[in-house]
Amino acid sequence: MPPETPQEEPQETPLEAAHEAPPGQARRAGRPRSEQADRAIIDAALELFAEAGPAGLCIERVAARAGVGKATIYRRWPGKEDLLLDALAELKTPLPAPKGESVRDDLAALIDAMRAAAVDPRRVRQFAMVLGEGTRYPRLIERYVATVVEPQRELVRAVLRRGVATGELREGANIEVAVDILTGVVLARSRLGQDRADRGYARRVVDELLTGLASR
């Protein structure tokens, strides 16, 4: 999301807007902002965030890595947190669309994709930082949950609901608890970056959860 100038810009200087261009797209005089710089800044911010967390991320390093002057950053965002806010919005984990054949297969595919993503130290770190520094950056958390965590949960939730509808899962199954289990297990496994799980791990989790531990 290429950010707007932070100031009272939306009121689009009535002078220009009166005699030129559609009101939503008022073309400003002078050299336009470089979209390439936008991208470079966001990318650098994400990299540094992954390496050092929100506390370790500093504007000067972002500027250096992006090959950009500090002013170019401050022209777009008022400060560090606001930059991170926009950067984090780009952090969605791409998950495979459920194929819709069996709930068991779809769940295993989802969990395995989450597991694979969690192996990437950058993503683990991103999650951990958001978790750990939540008190200091509450807006960050809200945004992260809304754009990254919740969509994942919703995907899992949808598959589970479909399972109940088709009869593959039993009627009274507690969907929310199951979502917690399936999304949480990835965290328990991936801890410390030393992921000991192989590709068959997701399948074993799903099988265990579907079958149940109790003897019959």
Add this chain to the structure above:
Amino acid sequence: MPPETPQEEPQETPLEAAHEAPPGQARRAGRPRSEQADRAIIDAALELFAEAGPAGLCIERVAARAGVGKATIYRRWPGKEDLLLDALAELKTPLPAPKGESVRDDLAALIDAMRAAAVDPRRVRQFAMVLGEGTRYPRLIERYVATVVEPQRELVRAVLRRGVATGELREGANIEVAVDILTGVVLARSRLGQDRADRGYARRVVDELLTGLASR
């Protein structure tokens, strides 16, 4: 654990040790270190860690909160990370001993205790750090896993094994996967400090896992 002087102290200056005191407890000349200061420093470090995380913890604030001079801290620990190392070692989560009546009850009690502990911001931060700052504080991580994480897992593992032995759980149950599920679900729930789980939550998780999601 009141720390030793960081230097090459263990070789206990042969001179003194030769004519005085048991070798393990050599009494040093001069004013002894204050155990009260030890405690105050550790406690202050833990509090600040809870509030600001490892990055936000700074020696000067620890000293101020502990009512102690900076030198008193540096006399004991060479630096910030070493202090945290000793402080974190005191953060073991006390878990209830399994009563041994039913595996279902014992697991629910364990999970509920873990859930309650995860509400403590200190512990959430600890986990977040373990997950995310492993690269920067590798010794910290090792210690945390050895003293906090593994004992928890072992407790859960023992209950599960007992369940298989008594027949309450089915024969082929995958113990390790179950341990991951039970310890991971707490993380999924407690994320961001906004714990939405009530006291019955642990029971629902255990029931769901024991029963299984599949229809029969």
Add this chain to the structure above:
DNA sequence: CGATTGCGATACGCTCTCGTATCGTATCGA
């Protein structure tokens, strides 16, 4: 007693980062 060590306090130099300001240059509309 005198030697030794710890105490709280505080000052110092160092580094890092912030956010602002200002270079000369580049790129746009008019």
Add this chain to the structure above:
DNA sequence: TCGATACGATACGAGAGCGTATCGCAATCG
């Protein structure tokens, strides 16, 4: 061409935190 704006670069003052050094006093030994 001219005015406006963005660009990368860099200098600046302010503040935070680090780790070291030193103060005068307190506690404990021989």
